Ligand SMILES: Nc1ncnc2c1ncn2[C@@H]1O[C@H](COP(=O)(O)OP(=O)(O)O)[C@@H](O)[C@H]1O
């Protein structure tokens with residue numbers, strides 16, 4: 001499936017998230033389109049991760065309160081995911097998230113994919129295996145690990161672990177992908193490899209990617225939002241990302 | 256600053272050396288006193304079912320088996336309960352109830368053993384006596400049930416700390432994958448915490464083998480092979496306590512050192528296993 005470009009999939013209005021007394025997001029209103037990577041930029045502590053976690057309601061698990069409205073386009077219609085009757089398990093299966101540091105379970109490579117898949121999909125053993133094969137191909141892992149699926153996931157390299165996390169997430173057939181600084185814990189080469197993969201996958205999934213560098217955003221994004229102290233201060237398109245990068249370099253306000 | 260560091264280091268080394276020396280001394284002491292029995296060819300008699308000290312039969316096999324039966328029974332009582340309590344406390348139960356149960360378990364761990372013993376002697380024992388004819392109530396079952404409760408807090412508290420550590424790492428991951436709390440616990444957190452859970456079970460086991468008072472107070476102390484749960488048994492630990500309390504010079508007295516050696520070996524084996532498991536799998540996390 002190839003997405004039509006410029007089809008909106010995310011819309012937030014006055015989104016405010018706080019942890020106890022601390023406000024992490026302060027009235028964020030934005031809209032994002034599918035058909036290319038949307039980057040979230042900003043220095044650390046500006047609320048990027050919190051924003052991602054709003055979209056699968058993971059902040060709820062961390063004792064945060066959330067106000068405002070968040071709508072995601074899923075199953076061919078807009079869903080108000082902050083509505084009280086939202087089925088969180090279902091939402092989280094449809095909105096896949098990859099964390100900043102690889103977070104594999106201490107089990108085999110295969111089980112890292114199969115356990116969540118079997119639990120959430122109810123598919124049979126054969127179908128699960130087939131799905132696993134597919135997502136390992138998609139993340140270009142099959143060649144590297146296809147012959148040693150029973151080895152511990154944690155024995156893989158950082159880049160492979162991160163791609164396995166992505167594969168695990170893809171196996172659940174999400175409709176939207178969230179990636180939190182997917183290359184932050186990787187070396188340059190492994191990071192580039194993930195970037196290529198993401199650019200490729202952005203053709204099939206609406207995708208939000210938190211990035212630690214404007215330079216990376218320039219390579220990846222069709223649009224970007226710059227966060228600062230819990231607010232969105234810039235909305236950038238492909239052309240203006242480059243200009244923003246230059247400005248930051250000149251004024252030295254880049255982190 | 257430099258001085259205080261040297262000093263604290265010396266203190267630690269001293270503590271380590273002293274405790275090592277103590278363990279070695281205990282072992283040497285046990286072997287020294289058990290030696291006449293072991294070396295004199297009497298060890299065969301030691302492993303017989305016959306405990307008749309006045310006729311020079313010092314078989315401690317009934318006590319070895321008694322200890323085994325009692326420990327197994329206590330583990331059968333404690334492990335399923337502990338698994339349930341751990342599940343309840345780590346997320347299946349509603350928050351306040353889980354907290355209350357955890358507090359209760361912590362409180363249980365602080366109750367002196369003798370309290371368990373005499374409460375059971377006045378409640379469980381008469382109950383068994385009146386409901387199962389032919390039993391005095393002081394039997395394997397009574398001791399096993401209470402011993403199970405005695406080791407429950409050990410298993411639960413050590414198990415919970417292992418689970419909490421894994422939970423911190425993986426619960427958000429599981430949530431993000433759309434797993435329910437029950438699914439995460441049963442399919443991810445529990446399996447991932449197995450080294451810690453095994454350590455918890457082993458330490459509970461060690462405590463059950465080593466406990467003296469419950470067996471002494473509730474198991475009846477007859478040096479015999481039990482035919483059923485309602486028969487009286489004597490454990491190695493209770494045996495040592497009884498013999499030492501009544502005798503002091505005879506060969507019988509010597510035989511308890513053999514029993515002591517055996518307990519020492521069991522404790523050592525359990526501790527070494529726990530250490531190995533922790534060493535091999537304890538640090539199993541991110542870059543494992
Ligand atoms: N679990 C949490 N508990 C308390 N405060 C948090 C938590 N997560 C994030 N915050 C706060 O929210 C703000 C935004 O954090 P975050 O979204 O992680 O920023 P970023 O991902 O841009 O570095 C920070 O001030 C941070 O201290």
Ligand SMILES: [Mg+2]
Nearest residue numbers: 048049050180
């Ligand atoms: Mg972050």
